[in-house]
Amino acid sequence: MVNAGMLATTDTVRMDPRVNQDLEWVNQAKAGDTEAFEQLYRAHSGRVYAVCLRMVKDKTQAEDLVQEAFVRAWQKLNTFRGDSAFTTWLHRLSVNLTLTHLRNQKRRTDKVMSTDDLTPFEKPVNEKKSGEKLDLEAAIASLPEKARQVFVLHEVEGYKHEEIATMMGIASGTTKAQLHRARRMLREALA
Amino acid sequence: MIHCETFLEQLQDYLDEFLSEQSRTEMETHLGECSSCREELTAFQTIMRETSQLPASIEPERDLWDGIIAMIESDTPSNVVSFSSRSRRIVRGSFAAAAGFVFVAGIAFFTLTVPYVEEGEKPPVADAFEEEYKNAKAVLLNALEERREQLPEDILATVEENLGIIEDAMVDINRALAEHPDDPKLKQMLQSARQTDLDVLQTAIKMENDS
Numbered sequence: 001m002v003n004a005g006m007l008a009t010t011d012t013v014r015m016d017p018r019v020n021q022d023l024e025w026v027n028q029a030k031a032g033d034t035e036a037f038e039q040l041y042r043a044h045s046g047r048v049y050a051v052c053l054r055m056v057k058d059k060t061q062a063e064d065l066v067q068e069a070f071v072r073a074w075q076k077l078n079t080f081r082g083d084s085a086f087t088t089w090l091h092r093l094s095v096n097l098t099l100t101h102l103r104n105q106k107r108r109t110d111k112v113m114s115t116d117d118l119t120p121f122e123k124p125v126n127e128k129k130s131g132e133k134l135d136l137e138a139a140i141a142s143l144p145e146k147a148r149q150v151f152v153l154h155e156v157e158g159y160k161h162e163e164i165a166t167m168m169g170i171a172s173g174t175t176k177a178q179l180h181r182a183r184r185m186l187r188e189a190l191a
Numbered sequence: 192m193i194h195c196e197t198f199l200e201q202l203q204d205y206l207d208e209f210l211s212e213q214s215r216t217e218m219e220t221h222l223g224e225c226s227s228c229r230e231e232l233t234a235f236q237t238i239m240r241e242t243s244q245l246p247a248s249i250e251p252e253r254d255l256w257d258g259i260i261a262m263i264e265s266d267t268p269s270n271v272v273s274f275s276s277r278s279r280r281i282v283r284g285s286f287a288a289a290a291g292f293v294f295v296a297g298i299a300f301f302t303l304t305v306p307y308v309e310e311g312e313k314p315p316v317a318d319a320f321e322e323e324y325k326n327a328k329a330v331l332l333n334a335l336e337e338r339r340e341q342l343p344e345d346i347l348a349t350v351e352e353n354l355g356i357i358e359d360a361m362v363d364i365n366r367a368l369a370e371h372p373d374d375p376k377l378k379q380m381l382q383s384a385r386q387t388d389l390d391v392l393q394t395a396i397k398m399e400n401d402s
Contacts, residue, residue: 034260041256046248053249058362067255071262105359136241155242180203186238 018043022086030077037077041070044087048094054152055098057141065101069094092167095153099167102149139189143182150175151182193217198228206235324385331392338396350395357388 022043028036048069053062073090080089143151149168153159154175161179165172193201198221204210205218222229339347364381371377 034263037263038256038260041259045255046250049251050247050249058366059252060362060365063251063253063255066251067258067262070255070259074259074263104355136238136245140242151242155239156245156247176203176207183203183206183235183238187234190238191234 016085019085019087023082026077026080026082026086029074037070037074040073040086040090044090045070047087048090051091051094051152051157052098054137054140054156055095055149056102057148061101065094065098069097072097091157095157095159096167099149102145106145136186136190139186142189143185147178147182147185150178151186154179193221195221195225195228198222198225199231202228202232202235205232206239320382320385324382324389327389328385328392331389331396334396335392342395342398346395346398350391353391354388357384357391360384361388 022040025036025039029040045066049062049066052065053059056062073093080086140148140151150164153164161172161175164175198218201210201214201218222232361381361384364377364384368377368381
């Protein structure tokens with residue numbers, strides 16, 4: 001599994017030619033070279049888009065978040081010291097941005113809904129028609145929000161529970177519970 | 192010796208290798224004896240394996256670089272602008288179109304054309320009014336941005352929240368339109384949402400002008 005959470009210590013990343021190429025582009029971009037930064041965008045936009053899309057489930061919002069992530073990366077590039085691979089740094093920045101976006105979106109939604117008479121709008125994961133088998137991406141997309149976020153970050157992106165808990169501002173016990181819930185719902189949906 | 196109930200309770204921790212050596216051995220002993228639990232384990236392992244094989248990279252359907260470089264070159268500090276990124280992009284993208292409008296003390300109110308569709312009539316193209324909306328919004332956002340320092344924080348926060356709510360609504364409507372592109376009611380809803388969006392901005396600017 002290729003994943004951000006598991007990427008890579010300083011020594012191992014230095015040996016990867018792609019990482020060295022990234023570092024060269026980063027250093028050029030730090031000096032103001034937007035063409036070098038465009039190369040970083042070309043190399044990494046797919047991975048950033050993938051995590052954004054799986055987290056927010058909406059192509060337009062995911063595209064917005066990719067743009068926002070790269071603009072933020074450009075602005076914060078001087079804080080990147082090269083202790084980890086650029087892709088790890090960029091990925092963490094993108095995930096944090098996406099989680100903040102989702103939190104703000106939820107806050108806005110909560111504000112316009114009465115909270116005492118509405119149960120959470122969680123679509124059941126197994127909204128499949130009779131005889132139809134959901135594919136895995138569709139089943140993940142239909143998970144309840146928190147369960148989906150934790151599942152994507154843990155199972156697809158490879159972050160550890162403690163890392164997810166920190167990023168989401170919840171207890172690691174909660175992330176475990178949400179992960180188990182997500183797996184059980186997927187098991188049911190894909191049966 | 193454990194039974195199925197305990198096995199299923201501990202199954203997730205078994206998959207994550209969080210169990211003690213003793214518990215793990217008990218789970219594996221049970222697996223050797225129970226085909227139903229073996230099947231359950233295999234189903235979860237299959238999901239986890241297939242998940243790990245999902246593509247790590249998905250290319251966006253359109254090239255996003257032009258938008259990124261436009262924002263970088265405009266050099267807007269991210270901690271200053273609090274309106275949503277979508278709104279900011281509309282401002283930049285339509286700045287030339289907006290330059291002809293000048294806000295002084297008075298307020299030019301924008302009223303969008305709301306598509307009215309007669310029974311049986313072919314509805315207008317989905318984005319026929321988008322340009323009109325974007326230009327109007329660009330003008331209003333620029334006007335509001337210029338007066339940001341004079342506006343109380345709570346008003347700015349309220350405006351931003353309202354714009355966010357409307358943007359979310361427009362995302363939902365556009366999603367529905369993607370599935371039903373010819374639905375006249377959805378088109379009218381989209382146009383109403385756009386008008387509400389402009390009304391929020393116009394109200395905020397007017398409040399500032401009235402104060």
